[in-house]
Amino acid sequence: MSIAGGRERLVVIGGDAAGMSAASQARRLRGPGELEIVAFERGHFTSFSACGIPYWVGGQVPERDRLIARTADEHRARDIDLRMRTEVTEIDVAGQRVRARDVGSGAEYWTPYDKLVIATGARPVRPDLPGVDAPGVHGVQTLDDGQALLDTLAGTPGRRAVVVGAGYIGVEMAEALIRRGFEVTVVNRGREPMSTLDPDMGRLVHRAMEGLGITMVGDAEVTEVLTGQDGRVRAVATRDAEFPADVVILGIGVRPETALARAAGLPLGAHGGLLTDLAMRVRGQENVWAGGDCVEVLNLVSGQQQYVPLGTHANKHGQVIGTNAGGGYATFPGVVGTAVSKVCDLEIARTGLREKDARRVGLRFETVTIESTSRAGYYPGAAPMTVKMLAETRTGRLLGVQIVGREGAGKRVDIAAVALTARMTVEEMTALDLGYAPPFSPVWDPVLVAARKAASKVRSG
Structure with a gap:
């Protein structure tokens, strides 16, 4: 079946690492006369490095645009119809079409597809706490988030920062804030930072971070973000204490963004991510692929499905998907769970x-x-x-x-x-x-x- 005047149409949901890697690889294999590629991205930026945001905030990366691997115009120059600020709101698997909404105008329309790539990424965990939406409280997932945080840091006379969570994002943001001259307190639910390590190794990280001047608070559940008379954040509260804050960073982690997939009846795993085969094709679907932070992957050591949201995997997924959607053959066998990070x-x-x-x-x-x-x-x-x-x-x-x-x-x-x-x-x-x-x-x-x-x-x- 072909939709666009004898050409096949590949529709991509998500304009970051996995989605645009897939679109670019499919374009390398098949020219515009054979394959039309339409990509939807709800944000302002495409193909950017979310992993680099802490280093931009900390000043090691001097400007935002250094984190953009390829702009929307560069993708369009490669005959990819990339529609920015356009959010896909529904996937009709039976009808092979997606409904999209222009974020600016609110106009909605349906786009048919022959082949579909779901690369919707992840959403930051934002706890349902009083005051969590107050000015001065920031998540860090997109370039827009990074710019909003930098604006807050520049406009805040106080120099006290609280980071909630001590995973990769938490420790990297602690470093960024130290570099910006803030007094940093990290409040963590677990006893030791970096739950991706065993506790004895996490304890080494704990001691080293304190040696860098970071106050570490473990076994602490945040219960409320306290605000002042101006409505801005003034402290983070746990059951036992309050920690003064002029800015708060939420570094609690992310979950797969699979609401669209769930509503479409596509298979999800125990961690909430889409389930795919070795070709990154969604299980039970012939013409739907998924990759990046919205999927689960096979851990080659344990033999179990795992959720590992990393840019390295997303780019590899995109290459595999683009090869298969473009008529070639490639597989993604799984991961062993490798990750590195640093704080100072x-x-x-x-x-x-x-x-x-x-x-x-x-x-x-x-x-x-x-x-x-x-x-x-x-x-x-x-x-x-x-x-x-x-x-x-x-x-x-x-x-x-x-x-x-x-x-x-x-x-x-x-x-x-x-x-x-x-x-x-x-x-x-x-x-x-x-x-x-x-x-x-x-x-x-x-x-x-x-x-x-x-x-x-x-x-x-």
């Missing part, structure tokens, strides 16, 4: 399973934790590093690695990510031929030291 000079990395992840899927395991340095101990600038490793009991298969340290620590997690993907044992890892020179590593890289210790523990277990 502290680097935080993880891949694979945490202890509780391994227990949840019934795996028995051994753990080891080692202290090492980023360079040869005698070389100037050698910085401490802690590596924790999980290995499966009996088989010795690597299950996960977590790293906390200073310069040179974070990207070492990539060694473990490759080993996990290859299903290597810790014994096999000890023989990896990694590069060595004193400015870069000790003779035994810290990851390999952990692998040696884990292999010994597995053998003796």
Whole structure:
């Protein structure tokens, strides 16, 4: 079936990483005479790096436009009909059409499709608390959010900031605010920051953040955002205390934006994300694909579906979807759960399973934790590093690695990510031929030291 004068029409919902990667890849494979591409984006910007927003706010990235990989006009120059400030409000799967609304005029219209890509992304978790919508309270998801926060920071005479949540966004925004000269308090529901780490590794992050001048408050549930007589935020309240604030950042995380998909009857997983096959095609649909922060993915270590909203995955999803929608063939096999972050000079990395992840899927395991340095101990600038490793009991298969340290620590997690993907044992890892020179590593890289210790523990277990 073809809709547009003998041409097929590909409709894309969402103009960021997954959606526009899919549109661009499909265009590379098929010209305008064969495939019409229509993309809808409800915001003001397309193809931007949400991951870069904390660094723009903190001043390391000097201007907003550095975060835009490709503008709307650049996409249009590639024969993609990109309609900005246009929100899709309904998907009619049976009729193969979507209803869109122009945000400015409110006008609505239907657009038929032969093939559909759903790349609706994620929405920030915004708790239902008194005062959460007060001026001075900010989420950070889009470039508009980042600009609104910068405007608040510039117009606020006070220098007290409270960050609610201590995940990736929370710790990165804490750094941004420290760089802006604010006194920063991080209020976190868990005892330790970075719930993507085991608590013992999170404790290292906790101590390091306090050493950077950040006040860490754990085991604290925010109950209310308090406002002053002018209606602006003045404090964040928990059950036990109040924390004065001139600005509040919500860094509680995100959830998949799948309201459209749910209303259309498309399959969702336990985490609320769309379920797809290896080709990123929505399960049970021949001509509907989905990718980015609105989908769940297979964790290759646990064998379970997982929700991992990261730009790296979104761009890969888009490439796979665009290849398949453009008539080629590609698959996305899954992830091992690799992520890195930093707060000031502290680097935080993880891949694979945490202890509780391994227990949840019934795996028995051994753990080891080692202290090492980023360079040869005698070389100037050698910085401490802690590596924790999980290995499966009996088989010795690597299950996960977590790293906390200073310069040179974070990207070492990539060694473990490759080993996990290859299903290597810790014994096999000890023989990896990694590069060595004193400015870069000790003779035994810290990851390999952990692998040696884990292999010994597995053998003796």
